[in-house]
Amino acid sequence: MDKQVRTRFAPSPTGFLHVGGLRTALYAYLFARHHNGKMILRIEDTDQERLVEGATTHLQEVLSTMNIDYDEGPDKGGEYGPYIQSERLEIYQKYAKELIEKDEAYYCFCTKDRLDEMRESQKKRKVAPMYDKHCRTLPKEDCEKALAASTPHVIRQAIPTDKTISFKDAVRGHVEFDSNTLDDHVLMKADGFPTYHLAVVVDDHLMEISHIIRGEEWLPSAPKHAALYESFGWDIPEFVHLPLLLNPDRTKLSKRQGDVNVEDYLAKGYLKDAIINFIALLGWHEEKSDQEIYSLQELIQKFSLDRVQKAGAVFDLQKFEWINCHYIKQLPDEELIEKILPHLEKEDFWQKNPDKTLLKNTLTDLRARLKTLSDVGEAIKSYFQVTSHDTSIYPHEKMKIDLPLAKKAIEEGLKVLEELPEEDFTEEKTKEALIAHVQKLEWKNGHLLWPLRVAMTGEKYSPGVFELLTVLGKEESLKRLKQALELF
């Protein structure tokens, strides 16, 4: 790469960060870092109506928590600023004027009514709805008169006629369009703001962006941008149109079919490393490799544009959960506890009994149970409380045990456990002792273990007897068993 690599992520501040946006940002970041280049954050707020207050700050925060550490942007500064488009209006106006002078753009005074009518009739005749270029041939005098009278107007791009516009896309190769199918779309709106098409081209050029990495939904407007570069006489950066992220039904990923915001997943307790890992693999994969787990550093080292997939990728929650599980299992004790605490604080049982020692004892079992951090309550509540004593659980079909027998089992268990010293409340020792007793009684394991487990938790599903005994310790275990005995 002879020129310095400069990529940008250019969201509009209209709300939360979409996972598709995160992937675009991630790829821009990975590519820039891989080539020792720069990544820029640029805020595209040219649509005043869709602005959401605080969205820019929020965007910056989320990127930062995801460790996507861009080099230039509204909050970081840089030599190519300002990085917020609403602060660059004079720049766009200047370049729009230049296009007018070059006859590459023209003033348009058409009213909304006229345009609506025109489109309506085009639809009726089943022709492509496009601007009819009415003002493109407006006599100069009329145009000047209208301008002098301050008639509301826009500036439209004068798309060349009868031309093939082609460009190279890093993912798709050579792409070409017939210029006659391209609309003379608006470059400058009546409110003095540019549209995306003008702003993006001007800014990418001025900010010396080398690779335009964005979603595939932009591919149809890329030829217009290419034409604009040509009108200005500028070099065209490399286009990189990423395949779309998809719903399970293969439409463009959207709400209604699940969460799409990064902050939703963060809040649910998906780890950021897991999110990055999962998102990165949606549309990119290392050559000749089966690897599934990648750190951010590893991604930077291995990422390349030519391994980007052409087809869209379904956002598959199950695989996402699996990756998240993987990362949770690898978390060291201290970190796991730290991450889990905020989710635990919502739980009744924790508010009543915030026993950190007990929590620590559950960690091994907890790692096997968590899909997301927010599952923590469900996963360990039986260690903290006896939630219910549903006696209907005891006469269980499979176990062929009825209530009197269950009671007897608890008594037998108690006998053994009372004699076991506190320090022998480990998985191995409790198992040894209880199984030996089962053999002595000539029972089946389940006849003793099942009632003990339910007695200690009051639940149909819970951790195993030996785990419970180990985590709870002698005192608490015996207390619970005796309690159960009274209840039944």
Add this chain to the structure above:
RNA sequence: GGCCCGUUCGUCUAGUGGUUAGGACGCCAGGUUUUCAUCCUGGUAACAGGAGUUCGAUUCUCCUACGGGCUACCA
């Protein structure tokens, strides 16, 4: 309707002019812990269709089908 893009197991993907088309998630079965979760073992499952090039195409070319995206003074 028009324009553009795409198509390997259900999903994410690896791969090659000659392969038993590989892995992961999921699912199913078995094992461990007589619950659940974890863990281990095994299994299920794909080159959209047609034509051409070729001794041979999943791989190269074309066509068709299907899917998707775009089609605003939104981005």
